[in-house]
Amino acid sequence: MILPTKKYAFIFDMDGVLTDNMKLHAASWVELFRDYGLEGLDPERYLVETAGMKGPDVLRYFLDPDISSQEAERLTELKDFLYRVNSRSLIKPLSGLHTFLEHAGMAGIALAVGTGSGAKNTDYVLGLLETKRFFQAIVGSHHVKEGKPAPDIFLRAAELLGVEPADCIVFEDALPGIEAASRAGMSCVALTTTNSRDSFSVCSNVLEIIDDFMQLDPVGLLERLHESRTETL
Numbered sequence: 001m002i003l004p005t006k007k008y009a010f011i012f013d014m015d016g017v018l019t020d021n022m023k024l025h026a027a028s029w030v031e032l033f034r035d036y037g038l039e040g041l042d043p044e045r046y047l048v049e050t051a052g053m054k055g056p057d058v059l060r061y062f063l064d065p066d067i068s069s070q071e072a073e074r075l076t077e078l079k080d081f082l083y084r085v086n087s088r089s090l091i092k093p094l095s096g097l098h099t100f101l102e103h104a105g106m107a108g109i110a111l112a113v114g115t116g117s118g119a120k121n122t123d124y125v126l127g128l129l130e131t132k133r134f135f136q137a138i139v140g141s142h143h144v145k146e147g148k149p150a151p152d153i154f155l156r157a158a159e160l161l162g163v164e165p166a167d168c169i170v171f172e173d174a175l176p177g178i179e180a181a182s183r184a185g186m187s188c189v190a191l192t193t194t195n196s197r198d199s200f201s202v203c204s205n206v207l208e209i210i211d212d213f214m215q216l217d218p219v220g221l222l223e224r225l226h227e228s229r230t231e232t233l
């Protein structure tokens with residue numbers, strides 16, 4: 001393995017990237033909406049249009065743009081509780097994840113999580129996946145004012161790692177997350193857990209599209225980042 005001499009970072013979105021769990025979030029949102037007499041939240045629309053956004057922003061998007069912050073937080077808590085109860089036995093690492101993280105760490109690449117989840121869900125998922133030890137920074141929606149598609153989560157992660165945004169690669173499954181990376185000046189690896197391969201064709205900052213981490217080489221990915229810069233010169 002040829003080690004990079006400059007400092008680079010990989011920033012991992014959590015839900016839908018470290019684990020294939022976004023459909024479980026979608027099912028919990030559908031149940032929450034139904035409990036409030038609102039039949040018909042389309043889980044596919046949630047996944048395509050709002051995956052990765054803060055819970056209160058999902059409620060503003062589908063339910064009521066003027067919902068109070070207090071009510072939005074309360075409903076998000078209810079949905080997240082339901083999600084945790086229903087998902088505990090189903091949260092598994094994506095294939096090849098641990099090996100990829102180990103190899104990236106050994107190559108000297110700084111590693112962080114940048115998630116739209118709040119503190120409790122972040123702790124829950126990273127704990128079940130046994131991945132906390134790999135990350136030098138973990139940034140969630142509770143650490144920033146604006147969630148995805150704003151760039152704040154990824155910029156904060158880069159700042160904590162001390163790496164320039166242009167030298168960070170974000171791993172994302174959600175379109176609002178890929179937009180957040182683009183607004184942060186970062187390239188992406190897109191995962192096909194939540195959206196189809198085709199839906200990423202419009203995203204100019206996507207370097208690679210992958211189904212899981214099995215075939216991915218961390219140093220090869222940095223080379224791909226360099227190639228993409230040369231292509232755009």
Ligand SMILES: O=P(O)(O)OC[C@H]1O[C@@H](O)[C@H](O)[C@@H](O)[C@@H]1O
Nearest residue numbers: 014015051052053055115116117
């Ligand atoms: O940014 P990530 O890790 O994909 O976060 C996904 C988040 O997506 C949001 O839409 C959900 O409401 C959250 O509950 C979920 O955690």
